[in-house]
Each structure stands twice: as structure tokens, then as C-alpha cells.
Amino acid sequence: MKTLLLFFIGIISSFTYSQDGTLDTSFGNNGFAISSFFGGTDKASTIAVQADGKIVVFGLVNVSSGFSYGLLRLHPDGELDTSFGMDGFVIAPAGDNFRQFFDSLHIQSDQKIIASTTFMENSDSDFMVMRYLPNGDLDPSFGVNGVVKTNLSADYLGATNLLADGKIVAGGSAKTNGTDNHIFLVRYLSNGQLDPSFGNGGTVTEFIDSETLKVFEIRTQDDGKIIVPYFTIENAINKFKLNRYLPNGDLDTTFGNGGSVEIDSNSEMFYASLTLQPDGKILHSYKGRGQQTVKIRRLLNDGSLDIAFGTDGVLQIYDDMLIVFKILVEDDGDLVVFGPTYGFEPDDNDTYRFNPDGAIDYTFGTNGNTSLGFEGADIAFQENGKILITGNTFFYSGGGERFIVARLNNGPLTVTEIEMNSYKIYPNPSNGIFTIECELFAEKTPYQITDITGKIIASGVLTEKQSQLNLAAAQSGIYFLKTSNSVFRLLKN
Numbered sequence: 001m002k003t004l005l006l007f008f009i010g011i012i013s014s015f016t017y018s019q020d021g022t023l024d025t026s027f028g029n030n031g032f033a034i035s036s037f038f039g040g041t042d043k044a045s046t047i048a049v050q051a052d053g054k055i056v057v058f059g060l061v062n063v064s065s066g067f068s069y070g071l072l073r074l075h076p077d078g079e080l081d082t083s084f085g086m087d088g089f090v091i092a093p094a095g096d097n098f099r100q101f102f103d104s105l106h107i108q109s110d111q112k113i114i115a116s117t118t119f120m121e122n123s124d125s126d127f128m129v130m131r132y133l134p135n136g137d138l139d140p141s142f143g144v145n146g147v148v149k150t151n152l153s154a155d156y157l158g159a160t161n162l163l164a165d166g167k168i169v170a171g172g173s174a175k176t177n178g179t180d181n182h183i184f185l186v187r188y189l190s191n192g193q194l195d196p197s198f199g200n201g202g203t204v205t206e207f208i209d210s211e212t213l214k215v216f217e218i219r220t221q222d223d224g225k226i227i228v229p230y231f232t233i234e235n236a237i238n239k240f241k242l243n244r245y246l247p248n249g250d251l252d253t254t255f256g257n258g259g260s261v262e263i264d265s266n267s268e269m270f271y272a273s274l275t276l277q278p279d280g281k282i283l284h285s286y287k288g289r290g291q292q293t294v295k296i297r298r299l300l301n302d303g304s305l306d307i308a309f310g311t312d313g314v315l316q317i318y319d320d321m322l323i324v325f326k327i328l329v330e331d332d333g334d335l336v337v338f339g340p341t342y343g344f345e346p347d348d349n350d351t352y353r354f355n356p357d358g359a360i361d362y363t364f365g366t367n368g369n370t371s372l373g374f375e376g377a378d379i380a381f382q383e384n385g386k387i388l389i390t391g392n393t394f395f396y397s398g399g400g401e402r403f404i405v406a407r408l409n410n411g412p413l414t415v416t417e418i419e420m421n422s423y424k425i426y427p428n429p430s431n432g433i434f435t436i437e438c439e440l441f442a443e444k445t446p447y448q449i450t451d452i453t454g455k456i457i458a459s460g461v462l463t464e465k466q467s468q469l470n471l472a473a474a475q476s477g478i479y480f481l482k483t484s485n486s487v488f489r490l491l492k493n
Helices: 002-014 417-422
Strands: 032-035 043-049 055-063 066-074 089-092 104-107 113-121 124-132 147-150 154-162 168-176 180-188 203-209 213-215 226-234 237-245 260-264 269-276 282-288 293-299 314-318 326-329 335-342 346-354 369-372 375-381 387-392 403-408 423-426 433-438 445-451 456-462 466-470 477-482 487-492
Touching: 043 104, 043 403, 055 089, 055 104, 055 387, 055 403, 066 113, 104 154, 113 154, 113 168, 124 168, 124 180, 168 213, 168 226, 180 213, 180 226, 203 226, 226 269, 226 282, 237 269, 237 282, 260 282, 260 293, 269 326, 282 326, 293 335, 326 375, 335 375, 335 387, 346 387, 423 487
Parallel strands: 043 375, 124 154, 346 375
Antiparallel strands: 032 403, 043 055, 043 387, 055 066, 066 089, 104 113, 113 124, 124 147, 154 168, 168 180, 180 203, 213 226, 226 237, 237 260, 269 282, 282 293, 293 314, 326 335, 335 346, 346 369, 375 387, 387 403, 423 433, 433 466, 445 456, 445 477, 477 487
């Protein structure tokens, strides 16, 4: 028990003097870790954190033949992990015609790495998903020598989602006959084969229009339903919509109007992002080309607007240069909003923090915002709550465009001293069975257990002074036990 208490007290004391939103100078070189593959143009696009704290980054890489894609891995403190690939770097088999599209990166519970992008070769484009072993080698048990490519016609990936059962959902757009635009969804089994229980032999194709279609990052809910945000033009009218599909691939007619929610019809959509809260509510941001504000809306699970959020369900960020790439939800419900700023070219990247109701959190950074001077692409949380930001340095920065990761201080989850002294949790780490004892026991104490993304994996009521929590079926990693006024970390082997 002494070890557990010292663990929590150490976390609290080590962050006492670090304001949230400030650069963490203990990371990398004064807060930044900068890496170059071969000294050319490298542009990181996405980041993920392993259960052991190591940091994986994926993006566009300049190689001798032109451009390809690559991964690198850092230790939790920002040092390059030379045990990964070749001295910390891996080059991906990504085709012969390279452009930067939407990319995704996931870490499985066994530490295998899934990276996905749009594969282009011989004027054709496909969805491409790659799986790597923890050492950086392609996984021969996945697809063909570690790679899966899926083609309908001219296909452009919006995102992939890793599901709890190991399946992978990919979503984007496909153009057939040179004019017909479709939403294109694919679900793969954990070995990379198409999932025959989804749609038509593993794929879903829905015709949208013959004018234009841009599919943004999809999200899959805990119940398996898939939300697809997209921009289209119907009869010369700009429209931004969200469609939701059932786990079998059919359109979910309980969502919005017959399966679709129309958000905006005023302008061409420049960018949109989508986030699922642990309580099932849906956060999405969007900004039209030429508009002065980013809008963030929160929807209830049925697609209706949650008027308790922001002003009548909408939060606005007045920044004519900001594009929101991602929204993360902290364990306490705070929202971390991230994106680059654009003038004639990409400028800085901005990170904001808002309270759960949409009010700006002025304790974060400078009046709720932190701006860093590189082209931002993605963010992620470390298990200690700190914020990792990846992207690339500017071409005029002296060393050219290189992968960069920065880390911001961000308050860890804490409990008061009296609350810590009233709880005993053991063994911790555990193989899945945790015993919790509470000396100051209330008759009924509701609790939730969430993973590091905020997903609720268990809930109930503590009815005894000593109770057992069973996480034997959960994947190895870090979880959080939350009561009405306390949060504790559980480490599952």
C-alpha cells in the first residue's frame, strides 16, 4: 500500500509547478524531438502511444526515388528508440506516386502497429493498411506480407478505426465511371481479410452524387455503428453531412433524418473532424472555406443537437486562420482542441482547452491557448495526461521539413490526500483482478472504469468496504477507476 500511495503522491508533486499548456522542457531537446529520415522533406501526419509509453509517428518521407511513407518510434522522454526498425526508422511500401492524404495509426494490445493511407500506383489509388510487429518488421500474418490493399476504383482513405475485437474499419471515398462519387466503407478481420458479415462481402458502397465528395475522418462507436462526416455538392448547393451506418453496413435510420444529419449548406467545407465522447455524445468541428470561425457542435446519440453545450449546442472559436484537426476528451470531460493555422501557407499550430460545457479554460496556456511554431498534424495523450503534438518543421527553419514531436504539460489525474488514504487498491499492477478497500465507506458508491481514450469498459456500484474489480478480459494497459470525486490508475498486465 505504501508503494501505491507514493506513486500517486509523486505524480501530484512532480506537476505542482508546471502550468497546463506550457512546453514540457524535460521532453526531447527543451520540449521538442526532431528527426529526419534521409535529410529530405519529411512530413509527419499522425501519432499514437503504446501501452509502454513509447511514441510512434507515421507520415510522408523523402526517399531516393521520390516520396514514400515511414514510421519512427521514440521513448517516452522523446529519445529515438533505436531498437525499432533500422535505428528507430521504418520505410513503408507505399506505391510509386505519392501525395499526402489522410492517414491513421493504431497500436494493438499486443503492441503491433497498424498504419493506413492511400496507396497510389500506375495512376490508381487504393486503401492501404499495413501491420508491423513491435520491432518494426511487417507482420506476415496480416494480409499479404503485412499489407492489405482494397480497390473499388479511384479510392481515397478518410481514416481507419481499430475495434475492440481486433477488426479494422476503413472509410473514405470512391469514384466510379469517372464521375460517380461514393462513400466507401471496408471492414477487415484481424488477419486483414475482408469481413463477410459486413455489407457486401466486407464492403459498403453508397452513391452520393456526380459532382464532388470529400470524406473526412470516420469514427466507430462502441456499439459498432460507424459515423461518416463528408462534404458534397447537391444541385450546386454545398452540404456538410454526417451519415451513420449499422454494424452490418446498413444506413442507421434512427440517426438524424433517415440516417443522415445535415450540418451546413453555406460554403465549401475546408476541413471537419469528429470525436466520440465516453458518454456517447458526438463532437464535430467544421470550417467552411473563407469563414472566420471554427464551429464545434455536440450531438446526442440520435443526431439531435445537445443544447447544453456551448451556446445552444455550438461552440465557436474566432480564429480566421485555424483549422481544427482533432478534439480529445480528457478524463474529467475537458476538451483539448487542436489544429494548424493557415495563411498563404501553414503557419503555427494551436491547442485550446475547454471545460465540458464548452467554456474556455483560461488556466491552460495563455488565456486558454498554446501556439507552437511548426506545421501541426496530430495530437495524442500520454498516460500521464501530457499532450503530444506532431507535425513537421518548416522548410525555411534551417534543417528543412522534418518530423517533430512536442510535449505540453497537462495536469495529471489527482485525488486529495484524505481520499488517497481512504482507498487501498491491490495488487496494482494486476493480471486483471483488483481488490479495492474503502475505509470511509458510503453505503453505495457508483464507479466507472475507463481506458486511456476515455471509453467506459465497466461500471457499477461498490456496496461493500472490500470489493473486487474484474478486468481479466480487458487488454493489457492503463485504466482509470472513477468514483464521484476520485480517480485512480489501474495497471493491467
